[in-house]
Amino acid sequence: MTYRPDETELATRLRVETAAGVAWRCLRCGDFTIGEPLGGGPADEAPVLLRGRALRDAMVLRLLALERLVRAVLLVLIGYAILQFRHSQAQAEDLFDRALPAAKPLADVLHLDLDSSPTVTHLRHLIYTQPKTLLLVAVLMFGYAAIQVAEGVGLWLLKRWGEYFAVVATSIFLPLEVYELTEHITWLRVAALAINIGAVVYLVASKRLFGVRGGHAAFEAERHSASLLEVDEAAAVPPAEPAADQDQDLAPAAKSGPAS
Structure with a gap:
């Protein structure tokens, strides 16, 4: 699940240049995937992954x-x-x-x-x-x-x-x-x-149905906050420079397109 946030700082921390091309960090597992991200937009609009x-x-x-x-x-x-x-x-x-x-x-x-x-x-x-x-x-x-x-x-x-x-x-x-x-x-x-x-x-x-506990507005705020936390968590780990042998391993993946 790769995502390009509009926030430049977060986007920079979620992408890395490799010999096979640009790779983006998966929000679910943390691995890098060659190719364009599957989604993009504001960080608080990132998909909430089914975990936790x-x-x-x-x-x-x-x-x-x-x-x-x-x-x-x-x-x-x-x-x-x-x-x-x-x-x-x-x-x-x-x-x-x-x-x-x-x-x-x-x-x-x-x-x-x-x-x-x-x-x-x-x-x-x-x-x-x-x-x-x-x-x-x-x-x-x-x-x-x-x-x-x-x-x-x-x-x-x-x-x-x-x-x-x-x-x-x-x-x-x-x-x-x-x-x-x-x-x-x-x-x-x-x-x-x-x-x-x-x-x-x-x-x-x-x-939070029928206005309970803040209603729909509070539910959306909680969902957006969770989305932002997903991006923050994925971007918190600075991407390491891939080694030469890792670049060679990633090259065949570039031919098969993005995956998550």
Whole structure:
């Protein structure tokens, strides 16, 4: 990741003349690369490399993105299954009526009460629902999946709009998750609620969303400061004059063009 800062002093410390041509110091690894830099401009506009805190933030956001994308896949599969049951509701009812008694011996071993299970109750209501209602439920599933995909893409690409979208979309469904816990408490529901609340708090606080901790202006100032520190850190080590044998090693690299 080579960068030519507009500041003459920094630029001088980041470049070196070699027998193979001008080489620029990589902001990520510190090595010199023959050829023109990949970018240029003010030092505080230099790219923030994914290391240290920036790397940790990116890892958290992309883990959240993966969770959203996995959830979207599950919602699409459920919606598809509902559409299939809608066209063969009688077969689905017959399958459910035969499968439930067959599953009771295993449920007894695992100490599960299928008669009072909220999952079984929801499935029973769903299967015996009118076809028009099933179609509406499937559409809602696909719509919710689309929201999850938008969240996942925005977070994976580390876009600020994705952070805002994720906070708003997640917050909207928090009351529903709390209501589900009032009906029946399960570890899965508690974990899902904890993850979503944690994601909202983390995004709002760390990314300074909605004016928190100085808002967008403070976020941009922090980002620009980090960019300037990247250039300062790379330029802090004075470039040594390459030895003759190093120049010979760099010559073949000049033919292949810049790399970082």
